[in-house]
Amino acid sequence: MSAEQAAALIQNGDHVGMSGFTSSGYPKAVPPALARQIEAANAGGETFRIGVWTGASTAPELDGALAKVGGIELRLPYQSDPTCRARINAGDMEYIDIHLSHVAQFVWFGFLGKLNVALVEVAGVLEDGRLIAASSLGNNKTWLDLADKVILEVNSAHPLGLAGMHDIYYGTALPPHRRPIPVLHPSSRIGDAYLHVDPAKVVAIVETNEPDRNPTFTAPDQASERIAEHILDFIDHEVARGRLPRELLPIQSGVGNTANAVLSGLDKGPYKGLTAYTEVLQDGMLEMLKSGTLGFASSTALSLSDEGMREFLGNLDFYRERILLRPQEISNHPEVIRRLGVISMNGMIEADIYGNVNSTHLMGTRIMNGIGGSGDFARNAYLSIFMTASTAKNGAISCIVPMASHVDHTEHDVQVVVTEQGLADLRGLAPRQRAKVIIERCAHPSYRAALADYQERAQALARSGRAGLHTPHLLREALAWHERYEANGNMLPG
Numbered sequence: 001m002s003a004e005q006a007a008a009l010i011q012n013g014d015h016v017g018m019s020g021f022t023s024s025g026y027p028k029a030v031p032p033a034l035a036r037q038i039e040a041a042n043a044g045g046e047t048f049r050i051g052v053w054t055g056a057s058t059a060p061e062l063d064g065a066l067a068k069v070g071g072i073e074l075r076l077p078y079q080s081d082p083t084c085r086a087r088i089n090a091g092d093m094e095y096i097d098i099h100l101s102h103v104a105q106f107v108w109f110g111f112l113g114k115l116n117v118a119l120v121e122v123a124g125v126l127e128d129g130r131l132i133a134a135s136s137l138g139n140n141k142t143w144l145d146l147a148d149k150v151i152l153e154v155n156s157a158h159p160l161g162l163a164g165m166h167d168i169y170y171g172t173a174l175p176p177h178r179r180p181i182p183v184l185h186p187s188s189r190i191g192d193a194y195l196h197v198d199p200a201k202v203v204a205i206v207e208t209n210e211p212d213r214n215p216t217f218t219a220p221d222q223a224s225e226r227i228a229e230h231i232l233d234f235i236d237h238e239v240a241r242g243r244l245p246r247e248l249l250p251i252q253s254g255v256g257n258t259a260n261a262v263l264s265g266l267d268k269g270p271y272k273g274l275t276a277y278t279e280v281l282q283d284g285m286l287e288m289l290k291s292g293t294l295g296f297a298s299s300t301a302l303s304l305s306d307e308g309m310r311e312f313l314g315n316l317d318f319y320r321e322r323i324l325l326r327p328q329e330i331s332n333h334p335e336v337i338r339r340l341g342v343i344s345m346n347g348m349i350e351a352d353i354y355g356n357v358n359s360t361h362l363m364g365t366r367i368m369n370g371i372g373g374s375g376d377f378a379r380n381a382y383l384s385i386f387m388t389a390s391t392a393k394n395g396a397i398s399c400i401v402p403m404a405s406h407v408d409h410t411e412h413d414v415q416v417v418v419t420e421q422g423l424a425d426l427r428g429l430a431p432r433q434r435a436k437v438i439i440e441r442c443a444h445p446s447y448r449a450a451l452a453d454y455q456e457r458a459q460a461l462a463r464s465g466r467a468g469l470h471t472p473h474l475l476r477e478a479l480a481w482h483e484r485y486e487a488n489g490n491m492l493p494g
Contacts, residue, residue: 003029006151006204007037012048013073014116017107017143020062021055021301021328022255022280025136027121027153028210031062038071049073053107053115055138055300055328056100056279056372057081059213067093076112077103078370089366097360100279100373101332104142108174118147122195123158125205130194133166133325134158135212136301141168141327144197151204152197157211161316166325167191183336186250186275186298187324214306217283220261223389226420228261231345231385232269234416234423238383244343250277252337252377253284254346255303258387260284262345267293277342279331279373281323283308289322290315298324300331332376344381346374348388351442352404353435353451354471355411355426357386363482364405371408379413390419390444396490398447400438402454403478417442431471432459450493 007030010016020026034050041048051074052066063081066072075084076096087093098106106112120140124132133140135158144150169191171179182190220228238244248271253259263284266274276285276297286308288294302325304312312319330336337344348359349368358364360371378384386409388399399419411434417424422441426434432455439451458472467473481491 001204001206003033003206004037006030006206007034009149009151009203010034010050010117010119012041012046013050015051015053015113016117016119017053017115017139017147018058018062019055019120019134019136019138019140019143020058021136021138022057022303023059023215024212024301024303025121025134025138025140026054026058026062026212027119028061028155029153029206029208030119030151032065035065035069035071038066039069042069051075053077053103053112053139053143055103055136055140057369061213078372080369085367085369095367097367097370099332099371099375100328101334101376104139104327104329107139107142107146115143115147116149118143118150119153120144120150121153121155121158121208123155123162124160125152125154126194129197129199131197132160132163133168133195134162137166137168137325137327138300139328140195141170142329144195147201149203150197150201151206152202153206153208155208155210157209159313159316161320164193165320165323166193166195168193168195168327169330170196172329181330181333181336183330183333183340186277186340187296189324191326212309214304214309215255217257217260217305220257220264223420224258224261227258227387227389227418228265230418230420230423231262231387232265234425235266235343247271247273247275249341249343249382250275252276252278252342252344252381253282254372254374255280255282256347258347259345263288267291269293277331277337277340279328286311286319289319294322296322296324298326298331300326300328328373332373334376334380337377338380341382342377342380343383343385344374344377345385345387346378348386348399348409350388350399350401350404351386351414351417351438352401353438353455354431355414355417355434355438356404356407357409357414357417358404358406359386359408361406363486364479375409375413378409383416384414385416385418386414387418390421390442391446395444395446396492397485398444398451398481398491400443400447400451401481401491402451403473405479405482419444421445432469446492
């Protein structure tokens with residue numbers, strides 16, 4: 001049927017599980033049609049809003065279109081759309097920022113209520129009803145299993161040659177009947193190559209031919225290149241000390257230019273036969289697979305530029321043997337991450353002097369995107385690395401602050417902090433020792449003296465008996481840097 005006919009099957013108040021993970025594999029036709037119907041309903045005085053559950057972020061045709069017409073009541077678990085963000089921060093849309101590994105099990109547990117509709121894009125349908133998954137898996141298995149009704153978008157822009165690149169595990173169970181997940185290596189195949197769906201639940205099939213909206217990556221700037229150099233030097237040091245093998249350990253990398261700069265540096269380095277166990281596979285890893293630096297990569301989604309997608313599609317047979325796409329409940333599973341010993345590298349908004357990291361909120365109150373999978377990996381990684389430029393807004397904001405305005409990753413989950421200024425290895429250091437190293441090695445020179453002064457005065461207050469010396473703070477000043485920026489547009493003292 002048409003996208004409009006399929007959209008009409010979604011009712012006001014429905015919870016809709018949609019495919020999509022970082023602008024790949026999201027439904028292209030039904031969400032805009034649904035947005036038009038919602039806009040018409042609202043113009044007629046009706047209220048029409050739905051809950052939107054996905055794998056992670058999607059694209060303007062989904063998040064943006066529905067948010068623009070005020071059609072989203074609740075969004076989870078991750079978003080990056082400007083219109084969504086504005087509505088969330090204005091209080092017009094509820095948002096649950098949740099670890100990506102938790103989503104599927106929360107739905108199975110019934111914590112989020114009933115899933116009414118699954119809207120899932122696939123590359124094809126086999127004669128026996130099995131589905132060839134598209135360029136991402138995310139939570140599609142769970143949506144298809146648990147939804148009352150299923151709408152499929154069959155997108156011929158995805159090649160049928162994707163068949164065989166997916167590993168969909170159907171062995172999960174609810175407590176107390178859970179069993180170990182037998183992923184012993186990033187290349188371990190433990191599931192089915194195809195998605196399953198009960199044909200009786202499929203209420204609509206919409207045919208499309210629309211490519212994913214691929215992200216655009218710019219060349220790494222000087223700060224990104226410096227951060228990459230510090231991380232690569234650190235890895236060399238760890239190998240020399242015998243704390244990492246020559247083939248390293250499986251790599252996880254967030255999305256962005258800094259992450260691509262690190263991957264590019266690894267590709268030029270001495271390490272061969274590497275593996276990746278990650279949640280998104282972007283251009284940098286594709287280049288590493290092509291060169292042979294990376295032998296195998298496990299992910300839940302592709303997040304490639306237009307050029308990267310052309311390379312991928314032009315050499316699909318080559319990459320099918322070297323890439324495996326899994327449901328995000330497996331790609332982000334804490335037990336698997338810990339057992340494999342992943343090297344985790346993620347971006348952040350700010351870190352405080354004691355090593356607490358904020359990766360989601362601007363000035364403590366305004367959501368940016370969400371925690372995504374960074375928490376899944378950081379707490380369970382063999383090495384947990386967080387990186388950012390030392391300043392933002394042309395130096396008006398210090399990304400190293402006395403106290404983080406929001407904490408997503410506590411000091412207990414953060415082992416390494418990196419900026420273009422340097423790298424702070426926090427392993428084995430007590431709080432005051434961590435503060436000294438972070439200030440000296442990671443803070444921008446414009447803010448370094450002020451941070452050191454804050455720490456010294458906080459310790460002096462503690463020694464006077466008016467505060468604790470374990471993690472000393474000046475409570476009246478701890479968030480004053482953020483207040484100063486909100487008032488004056490600059491964090492610089494004075």
